[in-house]
Every structure is written in C-alpha cells, then in structure tokens.
Amino acid sequence: MMTEHDRGFSAERLAEYRNACAEASSKQMLVVPGIEYSDPENRVHVLVWGPVPFLGENLPTNEMLEGVRKAGGVAVFAHPSRKEAWKLLDPYWAERLVGIELWNRKYDGWAPSDTSPALLESSGAVPFAGLDFHTDRQSFPLTMALELKAGVNEDSVIECLRSRRCSARAMGVPLDRAAARAAVPFLGVAEQGRKALAALVKAKRPVPVKSKNN
Secondary structure (H helix, E strand, C coil), X not given: CCCEECCCCCHHHHHHHHHHHHHHCCCCCCCCCEEEEECCCCCCEEEEECCCCCCCCCCCHHHHHHHHHHHCXXXXXXXXXXXXXXXXXXXXXXXXXXXXXXXXXXXXXXXXXXXXXXXXXXXXCEEEEECCCCCHHHCCCEEEEECCCCCCCHHHHHHHHHCCCEEEEECCEECCHHHHHHHHHHHHHHHHHHHHHHHHHHHHCCCCCCCCCC
C-alpha cells in the first residue's frame, strides 16, 4: 500500500499513478495507490486509499476527511508524533478515520509512538503500522495483516480496511495498544541507542570540500 504526497500532485498525475500501480501488480504482488494529504501548515498528514478523486493540495483536514468519506475511501492519521500533530486531533475526525499510526518506522524509529496509544483509546481507531519507506534504512518488520473475504485486489483491500478487519504487527506479533504501552520502555532504550550510533556515524563522515579553480 503506497501513498504519494499531495503537494505538486494533480488529477492527471493520479490517473498516471494508478495506471503505474496496476502495471506493477501481478499474481504475486498487489500495489495499492493512495495519497498522503497535508494540512495547510504541513503538520497533519493523513493517508488515503480507495475510489477517491484527487481532492487538492493543502486542504484543511476536516474538509479533506469529509471528501474522503463522501467518496467511500479510507483514511489513516499518519505519524502523529511528527511536529506534535497529535495535539491537533479533532473529535470530528474520529468518525472519519479508520486508523491512527501506532508505529511509523521513519519518525518513531525502533519503538512505537508514545503519544499514539492515548489517541487510539480516545478515538476508537485501529492501530496502524507503517514504514514511510523513503530509503532502505527505514526497512523494518512492521506490517498490516488483513482478513480478506474475497480475492486479493484493491476493492477487497479497501473493503477490509473500511470494515476494520485489520491489525498491526511488529516482527510478526500482533501490536495492540496494550502491547505497545508495555513495549515502549524496552524498545525506547533500543531507539536511544540507535540514535546515538547514527549520530556517531554521521559525525565521523568526511565533509566534502569544494575545490577552487585558479
């Protein structure tokens, strides 16, 4: 399941994107296209899949979510820890969000978000896990398990998500709110170690020097 950022996007690009995902799909792999919508401040990001036309760039989140609902799509609040977006969660969103990311590899690292469990409890949304896979460094054993009732195709995937027959998993183990709360202290230590090591490696990288032409 993929998402492209809304900024710089268009209805024409969405059509091209959907065609490219269809061509990349096969009997062994399904690629489902989606859009990651940003609010005007680029703080709240929402992942959207389903039969939704391109709604536009930088839309207010309430307006965007209503458009998704009317079109029959599904929406997931992405990486709420980024820029403290969790502070902006509006009760209006609860009926329009299928899920909230409990663990985003790019922004949360090796541990679940420490802010998401409370959001999930207050909203009743499904915990989601995502890679935000920009580089191979963000590869991690986080997945979503879907209980499909029909064949593996985009319609059956969207129907499954809409019906909330899905669950987040880490290293193959179901990841619910209680498990996330229990795991945060231990995985948080691992994440601190990862950040310290990454900073050390970055500090030791040689700084490129531009040569001057005489």
